[in-house]
Amino acid sequence: MRYDLRALARARGIRRKGITFRPIDPTAVLAGELDAIARDIIAAAETEIRESLLPVYEPRPSITQDDAANGIANALAGVGSAMSRLVLGIGPKVRNWATKVEGWHRPKFAAGVKAGTGADIAANLQSADAGDQVRASADWAASLIQGLTDDLRKKVADLTWGAYANQTPRAELAAQLQAVLNISRKRADFIARDQTTKLAANLDRLRQQEAGIAEYKWRHSGKVHFRPEHLAREGKIFRWDTPPPGGHPGTEPNCGCRAQAYVNLDD
Template identity: 70%
Template sequence: MRYDLRALARARGIRRKGIAFRPIEPTAALAALLSGPAQEIVTLVEAEVREMLLPVYTSRPVITQDDAATAISSALAAVGNTIRRLVVGVGFTTRRWAAKVEEWHRPRFAANVKAGTGADVVAYLHAPDAEDQVAAASRWAASLIQGLTDDLRKEVESLTWAAYANQTPRDELAKQLQARVGVALGRAEFIARDQTTKIAAKLDELRAQEAGLGSYKWRHSGKVHFRPEHLAREGKIFRWDTPPADGHPGTQPNCGCRAQAYLDLSE
C-alpha cells in the first residue's frame, strides 16, 4: 500500500459504508495502437506474396517443372525474410503501446478517486510503479504478434506447396492466400483488443492495491456472447487477494468485464 485512501476519505468527513468508483474502460483507440502495427505487418506480407510469390507461381500454364519449384522456394524464402525483418521492431511497438495504456489509465484512476472521495491522489501515482505490468504486457503482446506472423508464414508455405502439388490454378491459390491474410488481420485485431483489456485489468488491480483497497465490484461486460458465470457475478464484491477460480475481471480471453474499485469504509 502506497497510501491509505480510507484514511484520506475519513479525513474529508466521508462516513458512508462504502464507495464504488467508476470502472475504467479501455478505449478502441488504445487497442488500435497495437492492432495498427500488427495489421500493417500482415498487409506488407500480403503485398510480398502478391508481388513476389504469385507471379512466379503463375509463370507457367502447368506447374510441373523443377525450375518452377526452385523459383517458388526462393519466393517463399523472400516472404519469410520479410516477416523476420518486420517483426524485429515489434518489441519497441508493444512497449510504446503498454506505456501509453498506463499513461492513459493513471489520471483516470485519480479522477475517479477525486469524484468519489474528493481526495487528490495524483501525487501518489507514478509510472515506474507500473513498470512490471508494462513490461509483462509488452512482452506478452510481442510474443503473440510474433506467433501470429510465424503462423502466417507457415500457412503461406503450406497452401502454396499444396497448390503446386495439385496444380491448383493461380486464381484459386490467390483466393486461399487472401482468406488466410483475412484471418491474420482479424487475429491481430483480437490480440490488440484482448491484450489492452488485460493490461488495463492489471493496472486496475495495481492502483487499487496502492490505495489500500482490498475489494472491488464485478461489472459485467454486457457482451452478447458472455460467460454465464461472469454475468452471475455482476455487482458482487470480491477481494483482490482471493480471486474467483478463473481470475479477476478482464483476465480471461476476450473477457470485457471490469473491476470497479471499492472503498470499504466499514473495515
C-alpha cells in the first residue's frame, strides 16, 4: 500500500459502506494499436507472397526441377526476411503501446476514486510504480506476436512445398495462402484484445492494492460467449489476496470481466 485511501476519504467525512468505483474498460482503440503492429508483419508477408513467391511458383515448370525449386526456396526466404525485419523492431513499439495503456488507465482510476469518495489521489499515482507491469506485459505481447510470425512463416513454407509436390495449380495455392493470412489476422486481433484486457486488469489490481483496497466486485463482461462460472460471480465480492478458481477478472484467455473496486468506510 502506497497510500491509505480509507484515511483520505474519512478525512473528507465519508463514512459510507460498500463504495464502488466505475469499472475501467479498455478501449478498442488501445487494442487496435497493438493489433496494427502484428498486422504490419502479416501485410509484409502478403506482399512478398503476391509479388515474389506466386510469380515463380509453377507446379509443372518448363525449366529444370532444380531451378524451379531454387526459385521457390529463394522466394520463401524473402517472405521470411520481410517478416523478420519487422519483428526485430517490434520491441519499442509494443513497449510504447503498454506505456500508453498505463497512461490511459491512471487518470481513469483517479477519476473513479474522486467520483466515489471525493478524494483527489492523482498526485499519489506514478507511472514508475507500474513500470514492472508495463515491461512484463510488453514482453508477453511481443513474444505472442513473435510466435504468430513463426507459425505463419512455417505454414506458408509447408503449404507451398506441399502444393509443389502435388502439382497444385497456382490459383489454388494462392487461395490457400490467403486463408492462412486471414487466420493470422484473426489471431493478431485476438492477441491484441486479450493482451490489452489483461494489462488493464493487472493495472486495476496494482492501483487498487496501492490504495489499500483489499476487495472488489466481480463485473461480468456481458460477452455472448462467456464462462458460466464468471457470470455466476457477477456482483459478488472477492479479495485480491484470495483469487477464485481460474484467477481474478481478466486473467483467463479472452476474459473481459472487470474488478470493480469495493471499499467500506464505516468499519
